Every structure is written in C-alpha cells, then in structure tokens.
Amino acid sequence: MTGTLVLVRHGQSDWNLKNLFTGWRDPDLTDLGVQEANAGGKALADYGIKFDIAFTSVLTRAQKTCNIILENVGQTGLETIKDEALNERDYGDLSGLNKDDARAKWGEEQVHIWRRSYDIPPPGGESLRDTGARVWPYYLTEILPRVLRGEKVLVAAHGNSLRSLVMVLDKLTKEQILNVNLATGVPMVYKLNADSTVASKEVLGDMSAAH
Numbered sequence: 001m002t003g004t005l006v007l008v009r010h011g012q013s014d015w016n017l018k019n020l021f022t023g024w025r026d027p028d029l030t031d032l033g034v035q036e037a038n039a040g041g042k043a044l045a046d047y048g049i050k051f052d053i054a055f056t057s058v059l060t061r062a063q064k065t066c067n068i069i070l071e072n073v074g075q076t077g078l079e080t081i082k083d084e085a086l087n088e089r090d091y092g093d094l095s096g097l098n099k100d101d102a103r104a105k106w107g108e109e110q111v112h113i114w115r116r117s118y119d120i121p122p123p124g125g126e127s128l129r130d131t132g133a134r135v136w137p138y139y140l141t142e143i144l145p146r147v148l149r150g151e152k153v154l155v156a157a158h159g160n161s162l163r164s165l166v167m168v169l170d171k172l173t174k175e176q177i178l179n180v181n182l183a184t185g186v187p188m189v190y191k192l193n194a195d196s197t198v199a200s201k202e203v204l205g206d207m208s209a210a211h
C-alpha cells in the first residue's frame with residue numbers, strides 16, 4: 001500500500017444554484033456550498049487524515065472548498081498547488097446558459113450527451129476525453145508520484161475534471177461514465193497499490209445526492 005489520494009468536488013456554486021453551465025467561469029460558493037465543504041472537511045477530520053499537500057484549480061469555488069477542508073482538518077495554510085490543468089471542463093458556447101433553456105432549445109438527449117458523454121464536446125468546448133487529456137498527464141506527473149511515495153494528497157476540483165480521473169481510476173467504460181455524477185463536497189478516499197492501481201475506495205458521504 002502507498003499513500004492516500006482524496007478527491008473532492010467543490011461545494012455548490014452560485015451558478016450551480018442558478019442552474020447555469022459554468023465551465024471555466026468563476027462564480028463563488030453559495031452558503032450551501034460552504035456548508036457542503038465544511039461537511040466534507042468534517043468527514044475527513046473524523047476519518048483522521050492529515051494531508052502532506054493539496055492541489056486545486058485556479059477557480060474560486062475549488063480553492064475555497066480546499067481552504068475550508070484544510071481548516072476542518074486543522075491544516076490551514078498547508079502547501080497548496082493551484083493549476084488550471086485541474087479546472088472544470090470548458091463548456092464553450094454553453095457557458096453562462098441556463099441548463100433548462102438549453103434542453104428546451106436542443107432537446108433533453110442532446111444536452112445529456114454534452115454533459116455526460118465521453119467524447120462528444122459541447123459546441124466550442126471540451127468533451128470529457130479532452131478534459132482528461134489535460135487532467136490525466138497532470139495527475140501522472142504531479143500528483144501520482146507523491147501518492148506512490150506515501151504522501152496523503154488532497155485534490156479539490158470539479159465535477160468533470162474529477163470524473164475524468166475517476167473514469168481511469170475506477171476502470172469505467174465510456175458507457176459507465178455516462179451515469180457517473182459527483183456530489184458536491186463529498187470526499188472520495190483512494191488507497192493506491194505500488195503499481196498505481198486502486199487498492200480501495202471509500203466515499204465519505206452521500207454520492208446519490210449528486211444533481
């Protein structure tokens with residue numbers, strides 16, 4: 001057994017609440033989002049983890065979630081690396097549009113494909129495969145070596161940047177990833193084997209609350 005990798009999606013953002021496609025836009029957390037980040041942090045404190053380092057994106061909602069979690073585990077100010085490789089999938093021309101308005105315009109099925117499929121990008125944006133093509137190399141070069149050295153690593157990022165990682169870690173097919181949605185503020189605790197495969201995965205919260 002090596003170190004520990006904790007993945008957590010940011011708490012609810014203003015644009016999650018308003019039901020807007022967000023992508024690389026930069027809304028803040030809502031009050032509920034702050035509560036969710038605190039709940040995730042408390043779950044990690046109860047789990048008893050102390051991190052060696054944290055990673056997050058360059059977007060406010062992920063950075064605030066990261067900070068709130070670190071406060072809860074008593075590690076305010078822990079070294080935290082911010083990189084746009086961990087940003088949300090770029091939603092392209094959909095960014096800022098209401099998700100129900102988009103369904104009314106393009107149909108339920110098309111919007112679901114843009115949101116959840118593996119290789120069909122929204123207009124002007126990134127597919128999950130495109131997102132993975134920047135997240136996965138960053139994971140391999142910056143994050144995984146630390147876990148393999150025995151470190152405990154927090155990654156506070158986004159629904160789709162983390163789905164692209166979960167797809168590979170959990171060995172999910174293109175069909176299986178369609179049905180995966182990550183709940184806000186719920187930590188996933190992975191222990192890895194020395195060959196970087198997953199030894200165990202524990203979800204500290206209710207993933208079925210994902211919307």
Ligand SMILES: O=C(O)[C@H](O)COP(=O)(O)O
Pocket residue numbers: 020021022023024088091115158159160211
């Ligand atoms: O970018 C967004 O709009 C959300 O963070 C994730 O959106 P999704 O639920 O459509 O993947």
